[in-house]
Amino acid sequence: MQKTMKNVILLVEDNPDDAELIIRSLKKSGLVNEIFLAEDGEEALEFVFGQGRYAQKSYVEQIKLILLDLKLPKLNGLEVLEKIKTNPSTVKLPVVALTSSDEDPDINKAYELGVNSYIVKPVDFNDFVNTVHQVGLYWLLVNKTPER
Secondary structure (H helix, E strand, O other): OOOOOOOEEEEEOOOHHHHHHHHHHHHHOOOOOEEEEEOOHHHHHHHHHOOHHHOOOOOOOOEEEEEEOOOOOOOOHHHHHHHHHOOOOOOOOOEEEEEOOOOHHHHHHHHHOOOOEEEEOOOOHHHHHHHHHHHHHHHHHHOOOOOO
């Protein structure tokens, strides 16, 4: 039986340490959303569009926020972002780039492709935890998203 998920956060992150820290930070903030981890760009798109290993169900209606690393295997984050933002069924999904890249070409390209926010992962542990906490609070509790 397929588990029904509501208000899913899709975390697209290939670094297990960063993924664990992000998940713990979001859970510690008291956000009750379910978090799904995709470890590469291909898996993220399969999850969003109900393809491949997720062909039995599309989760697009349950996704509340996508936290997207840019430096990913298989398909990089900019490729994932482009596919999400050019598809009519997902164009309104909030996508936050949460990445270690502070390179101007990545920042510019992400905004050209429609990213909603671009955040460089802080190096300091406490700053990292606080940033993820603030991102979660803003995008899940403060921000109002349009109907899809």
